[in-house]
Amino acid sequence: MTTRSEREKAQKLNEQHQVILSKMLREEENKYCADCEAKGPRWASWNLGVFMCIRCAGIHRNLGVHIARVKSVNLDQWTPEQIQSMVDMGNRRARQLYEAHLPESFRRPQTDQAMEVFIRDKYERKKYYDKDAPATAPVASSQTVI
Numbered sequence: 001m002t003t004r005s006e007r008e009k010a011q012k013l014n015e016q017h018q019v020i021l022s023k024m025l026r027e028e029e030n031k032y033c034a035d036c037e038a039k040g041p042r043w044a045s046w047n048l049g050v051f052m053c054i055r056c057a058g059i060h061r062n063l064g065v066h067i068a069r070v071k072s073v074n075l076d077q078w079t080p081e082q083i084q085s086m087v088d089m090g091n092r093r094a095r096q097l098y099e100a101h102l103p104e105s106f107r108r109p110q111t112d113q114a115m116e117v118f119i120r121d122k123y124e125r126k127k128y129y130d131k132d133a134p135a136t137a138p139v140a141s142s143q144t145v146i
């Protein structure tokens, strides 16, 4: 059983999280899908810390929860840990990590099938990953917002 004040607390936390997420989505690098660069992403893989479009969210879901944990920015409830993970990473840092070795001539795939191959290469096989980055990235802890 939850009390009224507990419910109010949960609701307030949820509102706070929505404020943080919508603020993040207004940042230039988060205005586009981390994978296909579609405008206005409304989904996220919170363990990877990236915002993405609904199509790529579907592909991330196919990867399995050991790779990507997908959430809707607006429709799902977030925990403080999940929010923190997004704050610590975000699309810009994720790009530096996961696309460090992406060839300059690389063109983002258009079809769903090619997109899935790219996303698997990127996150599952870590084909373009910056291997020199510290494994346990002590990421921007100064940015703690919660």
Ligand SMILES: [Zn+2]
Pocket (backbone or CB within 6 Å): 033, 034, 035, 036, 037, 038, 052, 053, 054, 055, 056, 057
């Ligand atoms: Zn996308």
